[in-house]
Amino acid sequence: MRQKLLLFVLALVLTTITISAREKYAIVIHGGAGVMSRDKMSEELRTEYKAKLNEALVLGKKMLQEGASATDVVVKVINVMEDSPLFNAGKGAVFTHDGVNELDASIMEGKTQNAGAVSGVRDVKNPICAARAVMDNSEHVMLSGAGASEFAKLQGLEIVPNKYFYTERRYQSLQQLLKKERERTKKDNMGTVGCVVLDQDGNLCAGTSTGGMTNKKYGRIGDSPIIGAGTYANNNTCALSCTGHGEYYIRLGFARDISALVEYKNLSVAEACHEEIKKLSEMGGTGGVIGLDADGNIAMEFNTSGMFRGYIKSSGEKDIAIFKNE
Template sequence: MRKKILVLLFIVGFVVSNSFPQTWSIAVHGGAGNMKPENFTKEQLDEYEREMNAALSIGVKILNSGGTSLDAVEQVVRYLEDCPLFNAGRGAVFTHEGRNELDAAIMDGKTLMAGSVAGVTDVKNPISLARKVMEDSPHVMLAGKGASEFARVKGIEMVDSSYFFTPQRWNDLQRTLSREKMGTVGCVALDMHGNLAAATSTGGMTNKRWGRIGDAPIIGAGTYANNSTCAISATGHGEYFIRYTVAHDISAFMEYQNLSLNAAVERVIMGKLLNAGGRGGVIAVDRSGNVCMMMNTTGMFRAFARSDGSNGFAIF
């Protein structure tokens, strides 16, 4: 009799340990804006596609091997922070004073733990610092010199501020653009274990002043993840995303009104945000692996992949 019970327990244990969905989904963005095809050369468009797909492939490899969504979103965003094409890390825009001030956030949908940094000027990969804040401190957000001091204590790679200089971004400042420069980066993912995660990184707005901080490092505004609903990374006019807590609002519509991911995103991005005058977009993945990438601007650099083999890249 005991032998039969042990066999039954083995069978039940096997079923339980393999009960999580063997599926994953991932989406990535490189910023939204009112851009037109004629504003880019074919070579530029090809380069954006190569870099977006290269970043995406990093996350795909992690998820496909059973890795976590947290690792996937961090590593994808790190790659984009190192790419000067985007307004994050190496390619961050300049403030009015001619500095690069970087923001980033990451969130774990399983635990609702989150970490973010704002206004850092000497951290090579702010997204990895944000993860350290989440995992190795009792806080959610660190800013400025304090964030840099924490980075040194935790062994995060530091760089001289000259590392962030790129001619294109410097020229953007000289033209004192009044519009927000596209290029904020983000990633959302669902892993094989059913856990969601989101990460966002940005250099903010060209010509920003007075230590301005946008929505990217604000949990619930530009970054949010909750295993019960979805993972969100936003890009656009940060002040509106903060006022309307866009990322959490999408999750709330799903949780309290039982809306689908697409319906919730549409309600917020094409409804509440657009009606208020806010411009931008989001990438989102829900707990079932559905992907939504939506913007109310003319373009958003975006790409996705799923374990069923579906994938895609688009700008306009």
């Protein structure tokens, strides 16, 4: 009996050590990576960006403290950024060549490997909500265009006229590109939003939402709605959300590749993200990625001059940044 009691106490101590070594919860967000200059971004605008990132993180922390699931937190946190004109997602989405806004989003749960995505929607106020509805309430993973909008209406999601997404700043970006007769500019890819979360049950979730690329044509779709390219989550490895030149992320299978590096090469999530960003650079692509594992270890890697980013952990550790080396 005494031996059994000792074994029970030992098991209890080991369990306590394991739990204390792991973060109870953590959240990491990004608001896009791209060409950014401290000299050209006013202090007022920097303050606006950081305030909105902080608002998203504070909401996520509150929800996690109250026991919300990683999935619920990812959606609500991304909603904050989708509803802000600062980012290339939802309200601040960029314009296509034809002068309309087309939005993409995806979400994936680490525990179940379930996922949902929408692409090319023009009237769904919060595309991440539509992506979740696809995941929860359909047998499919991705819906596009009018079909995705029809499905969103049936799910009772808020539908808005396309002009809701109009912002003067994004419209002028399109006009400048049309005037210069260029197909794209790296700077105008900036603003995709994403969130990765670890909840108190130890489950991971990742989500990404975007307006795509300024002046895009022919129904172009980037990596954001593609599971394994722009978004991926697996409780056994990590959760990831990407931002950047989507064509490169698709070719690399970027997010899934990071998960594979963690799984098969036993790299940390930070090491794996760093390794994949190196591959992106070698191919000539630009962008960034945020990552989180089941122990609360985070990664925020990018090869551009800046990435809107931030994180908060249950330990109280927190950071919000825009440029490199800050």
